[in-house]
Amino acid sequence: xSEGKNPRRGFIAASAAAGIGLAVAPGIRLLQAAESVPTRxxxxxxxxxxxxxxxxxxxxxxxxxxxxxKACNKENAINEVVEDRRQASQWIRKIDLKDKKTGREFSxxxxxxxxxxxxxxxxxxxxxxxxxxxxxxxxxRHICIGCRYCMMACPYKARSxxxxxxxxxxxxxxxxxGCVESCTMCVHRVDRGEKPACVEACKQQAMVFGDLKDPNSxxxxxxxxxxxxxxxxxxxxxxxxxxxxx
Ligand code: SF4
Ligand code: SF4
Numbered sequence: 001x002s003e004g005k006n007p008r009r010g011f012i013a014a015s016a017a018a019g020i021g022l023a024v025a026p027g028i029r030l031l032q033a034a035e036s037v038p039t040r041x042x043x044x045x046x047x048x049x050x051x052x053x054x055x056x057x058x059x060x061x062x063x064x065x066x067x068x069x070k071a072c073n074k075e076n077a078i079n080e081v082v083e084d085r086r087q088a089s090q091w092i093r094k095i096d097l098k099d100k101k102t103g104r105e106f107s108x109x110x111x112x113x114x115x116x117x118x119x120x121x122x123x124x125x126x127x128x129x130x131x132x133x134x135x136x137x138x139x140x141r142h143i144c145i146g147c148r149y150c151m152m153a154c155p156y157k158a159r160s161x162x163x164x165x166x167x168x169x170x171x172x173x174x175x176x177x178g179c180v181e182s183c184t185m186c187v188h189r190v191d192r193g194e195k196p197a198c199v200e201a202c203k204q205q206a207m208v209f210g211d212l213k214d215p216n217s218x219x220x221x222x223x224x225x226x227x228x229x230x231x232x233x234x235x236x237x238x239x240x241x242x243x244x245x246x
Contacts, residue, residue: 037209045133047134050214051240052210053242054207055219055223055243058107059245064155068207071197071200071201075197077168077170090109106245110200111241112137112241121137121150122151124149139179139180144180146180157234162179162181208222226244
C-alpha cells in the first residue's frame with residue numbers, strides 16, 4: 001500500500017492495512033444523515049450521554065476529491081503561508097490506498113480519530129490535550145506548551161504544530177502559534193446543533209456524523225447494518241471515527 005501526497009504521514013497506509021485486515025463490503029451505499037444534531041446550550045457542560053462519531057463510506061469517497069479538506073481549512077481558517085509544506089497545519093488529509101493482494105484502490109479522509117482512550121491525552125504534561133465527556137478530543141491552546149509529546153503519541157499522525165504567524169482567524173476556532181492542534185470535530189458547530197464542515201461539504205455523502213451511543217441515530221443504525229472498522233483497532237484506542245469498505 002502507498003499513501004499519496006504527504007511523505008511525513010506515509011506510515012499510516014501500512015498501519016491501516018495491518019490493523020484493519022481490509023475486509024471489503026462492496027455495494028453498500030450510505031445516505032446522508034437527515035437527523036439534526038442536538039445543541040449544547042451555553043454554560044452547560046458536554047454530556048457523557050452522547051459520544052460523537054463519524055462513519056466514512058470509502059466506497060463512495062472519490063480519489064482526487066478533497067472537498068472535505070478544503071471545507072475544513074475554510075471553516076477553521078487554516079490559511080497560513082509556510083515556506084516548507086511539511087510545516088503546514090493539516091487537520092484532515094486524503095489518503096489513497098492500494099490493496100496489494102486484490103489491487104483494489106480506494107481513498108479515505110484521515111483526521112483525529114477522537115479516541116476513547118487517547119494516548120495524546122495520556123502523555124500531555126499540562127492537561128492541554130483533553131477529551132470532553134462527549135468524546136471530542138481537543139487541545140487547550142492556553143495550556144499547551146508546544147512540547148509535541150502528543151504528536152509523537154498519536155498513531156494516526158493527526159496532529160500539527162503551528163509554526164507560522166496566524167492571521168484572519170475564525171473567532172470561534174482559537175488557534176495559536178507554538179501550539180499543537182488537530183481536528184476538533186468542529187465542536188463549535190456541533191455545540192450549536194450543526195454537523196462538521198467536512199461532513200456537510202461531502203457531495204458524495206460519504207461521511208455520516210452522529211451519536212454513537214444513541215441506537216436510533218443514523219450513524220448507529222448504519223454501523224449496525226453494514227460492516228465497518230476502526231483503523232488500527234488492534235491498539236485498543238476505540239476511535240470514534242469508523243470506516244466502511246476498508
Ligand atoms: Fe489523540 Fe491521535 Fe487519537 Fe486524535 S487520533 S484522539 S490526536 S491519539
Ligand atoms: Fe475539519 Fe471539522 Fe472535519 Fe474535523 S470535523 S476534519 S475540524 S471539518
